[in-house]
Amino acid sequence: QVINGLNYSFSVSNSHQTGIIPSTGMDRWGVRGLVDWRINKEWNTGFSANYSSSYITSAPGANSGIMNVVYSAPAEYDLKGIPFHEPNNPSKQVLFRSTNFNNPYWWAENDKYIQHTNRVFGNAFIEFAPNLGWGENFSLKFREQAGLDIWTSDYHNRREVGSGEKPSGDIRNRGSQHNVFNNLFTVNFDAKFGADTEWGLNVILGNEFNHENVRTWNYYGQNFNLYGLPTISNATSYTASEYNYQDRTVGFFGSASLSWKDQLYLTVTGRNDYVSTMPRGSRSFFYPSVSLGWEFTKLPFLEGNNILSYGKLRASYAQVGQAGNYSENVYGKPGYGGGFYSSTPIMYPLPNGVSAYVPSSSYYDPELKPQNTTNYEFGADINFFNNRVRIEYTYSLQDVTDQIFWVPIDPTSGYSDMLTNAGKMRTNSHEFSINAAILEHKDYDLNLGINFTKIHNEVVELAPGVESIMLGGFVEPQIRAQAGCTYPNIFGNAFKRDENGNMLLLNGLPQATGDMVDLGNGAPDFTAGLNLGGRYKRLSLSSTWSWQSGGKMYHGTNMVMNYFGVTKESLPYHEGTMVAEGIDEATGQPNKVEVSKQDYYMTYYDISESGVYDTSFVKLRDLTLTYQLPKIGMFDISVYGFARNILIWAELPNFDPEASQGNNNMGGYFERFSVPSTSSFGGGLTIKF
Secondary structure, three states: OOOOEEEEEEEEEEEEEEOOOOOOEEEEEEEEEEEEEEOOOOEEEEEEEEEEEEEEEOOOOHHHOOHHHHHHOOOOOOOOOOOOEEOOEEEEEOOOOOOOOOOHHHHHHHOEEEEEEEEEEEEEEEEEOOOOOOOOOEEEEEEEEEEEEEEEEEEEEEEOOOOOOOOOOEEEEEEEEEEEEEEEEEEEEEEEEOHHHOEEEEEEEEEEEEEEEEEEEEEEEEEEOOOOOOOHHHEEEEEEEEEEEEEEEEEEEEEEEEEEOOOEEEEEEEEEEEEOOOOOOOOEEEEEEEEEEEOHHHOOOOOOOOOEEEEEEEEEEEEEEEOOOOOOOOEEOOOEOOOOOOOOOEOOOEHHHEOOOEEOOEEEOOOOOOEEEEEEEEEEEEEEOOOOEEEEEEEEEEEEEEEEEEEEOOHHHOOOEEEEEEEEEEEEEEEEEEEEEEEEOOOEEEEEEEEEEEEEEEEEEEOOOOOEEEEEEOOOOEEEEEOOOEOOEEEEOOEOEOOOOOEEEEOOEEOEOOOOEEEEEOOOOEEEEEEEEEEEOOEEEEEEEEEEEOOEEEEHHHHHHHHOOOOHHHHHHOOOEEEOOOEEOOOOOEOOOEEEHHHHHHHHOOOHHHHEEEOOEEEEEEEEEEEEOOOEOOEEEEEEEEEEEEEEEEOOOOOOOOOOOOOOOHHHOEEOOOOOOOOEEEEEEEEEO
16 A cells, blocks of 8 residues: 655646737736645645636737728728728728727737736645544544735737827826735535444534735826827826725534435535725624435335336525625825816926815725525436436525625715625526436447536615616616616616507607616526437547527617618618607607608617617537547547537627627627627547556
């Protein structure tokens, strides 16, 4: 028996990626080392260290992006074939339409959006497992682990002289440095006892300490002296900010798991955290959990049953606490403006270095409490026919109370918003999956997997006097959490209609409602996935499919493309006149006013409701073909090829409903000039020995 030994590993990795947009891409390097030394039966120690460096050049989105010009360009306009600036004047763009946006090729040549992150993290541990002298059914282990996580992220954004949004040019250098120390101490006790060791017990007690130091900086310069030197020293106006902060969390936790005859399992946990980011009196909070599982097929009369191979029932109750970020005193430099001034008339510091500070317009509730999430879960796992058919079902009810939000308050109080416990939310979810080995043979097989998820989110209530909270968007439209409604919802201007739903027209053209209204719920009715794969001798094929039913999103790109008449839908409206269907608001009679088709279409697609679409879709996510070569000595070799994101059938025209997700746009419910999704094709070689 080997009781001591030294294990180690070391790896170096590199990833290089060129973006589909010129001048964008990513370079990432990684180095990893690991050492594990078993000194003897009682002592074990080791450490790990990781280093990574990522350099990303990206393209901005929304109104600052470049896709707006690509999407709205006339089909006959050759963006790439026409010079993007005037001869001998690189700061004067050439574009098909006079806008505040950029020619994308001018942008790729001149503007930059860079993120560079260096990160080092790792830990060292020591374990002590004393010989209790109670036999092999009892064990005790002490583990002490300490680690560091240090990273620095630098962001460099620059817009050259002549840029659409900033003709005079500007530059922003910002970043943050993080130093995190973590210490984890645990005691783990395992025991088996009773007749035939039918009882099992595991107890874990521990303490965790986490301390973070953060330094951030933000240096901004604007109005470059000249083109071709996009550095902060070339700017004529500067602003700068820098600050440091720390936060600390100390947690004490424990769990106890009890099992009987490997069929009945009970687990109880509890944790108490002490945090520095909450007001005094609310820095300590406790959250427990309890779960129960019963593998009923271990009953004597069900064991060996070939039809019902496996069955388990499970239930759990859990609470999770979440702290907010509270500050007692926040001050900033004041700014004063007036209706007769095009800029702030009083700027600090004044000549001779005189400065001033005033309280922030944001207020932190001194009675702020931790957010609390309570979850109830019930489920079952059942297998049939020697586990060839496996079925799982889970129902969960989640209540979130004391949600922490920024909410608007009366400006006469001296503040514009307040961080407080402002919401209560409830979520019901159903998850169902079935996996089946339909065919099993030495020469062929066929496997099918289906999963189904239905989630219903509801905002039960918000803070007194608050009907909704803006989560993101523009002045109009917006994504909101609305009391008494599903979550999240799209709010914006809708078409003005009468009580029967008829569109009310003015001079033959559509009108917008004066106030924003609910334009639809972003969450889908349900999502489902399907995995289908098969094998014939050495050749195998697998596929992954996704299905989403229902849900809404505001798709600003489609709306703008329709407005400018570059979509297939807009073709019939380029020329001629029309009499729109609806009610003439002036007469109360069916509309008879003849208008230009182009005027009608541009008015129609200038109202936010026209940009709200159903996000139902079916997608083939992945298709992989693999061939297993005959074994060569000790080597198993297989070759494979794959295609990803190659087919989609969607209610949303022109775009993939998922293309906008991950672009900081409220979870994909709010789209504005996002980069289209891409298909990928590739292959590889796998060698095992």
